[in-house]
Amino acid sequence: MSHLRCIAAVLGGLVFSAAADGLPPGWTPVPEPALAEQRGGFDSGGLQVSLGVERLVAINGGVVASSRFQIADLSRVTPDEALLAQAAIQPLLVQNGLGNAAPPGVPALLIQNTVNDQLIQSQTTINAAVSSLSMLTSTHFESSMRAALSSALAPR
Numbered sequence: 001m002s003h004l005r006c007i008a009a010v011l012g013g014l015v016f017s018a019a020a021d022g023l024p025p026g027w028t029p030v031p032e033p034a035l036a037e038q039r040g041g042f043d044s045g046g047l048q049v050s051l052g053v054e055r056l057v058a059i060n061g062g063v064v065a066s067s068r069f070q071i072a073d074l075s076r077v078t079p080d081e082a083l084l085a086q087a088a089i090q091p092l093l094v095q096n097g098l099g100n101a102a103p104p105g106v107p108a109l110l111i112q113n114t115v116n117d118q119l120i121q122s123q124t125t126i127n128a129a130v131s132s133l134s135m136l137t138s139t140h141f142e143s144s145m146r147a148a149l150s151s152a153l154a155p156r
Contacts, residue, residue, distance in 0.1 A: 047130060048075070048130070055123070056123045057092070057109075058119075058120070067092065091107060096112070097112075100113075
């Protein structure tokens with residue numbers, strides 16, 4: 001299994017774990033052993049892959065919501081790092097002004113505003129690093145990582 005598929009599987013596992021608590025009616029969670037088998041292993045062969053994601057929402061220059069996580073080595077994710085990542089990718093609802101009404105099932109990020117003349121900024125920063133330049137360039141790591149993370153963090 002390629003390194004990128006392993007990374008996507010790790011991130012996918014974080015997303016599945018985050019969604020398991022609030023499954024829609026009629027859905028059944030996949031047993032952890034079955035997920036573990038699908039995720040496969042991660043044999044880095046000395047390769048170190050780190051990943052960090054930070055989301056910020058600012059209104060009129062002041063940060064009103066933020067979340068972030070950093071995993072120093074994806075091949076050795078600790079339970080604490082996994083919990084921080086799970087918490088950081090939870091849906092984020094920002095409401096500015098009166099009369100906002102969030103629909104059920106908030107996507108990854110929802111910003112509602114009922115006030116005129118507001119400067120609203122939303123920024124997601126993804127930092128990924130690998131210890132091997134040849135792996136990075138030969139597999140188009142950056143664009144592949146961006147696509148994997150976008151599907152994990154984007155609204156569905």
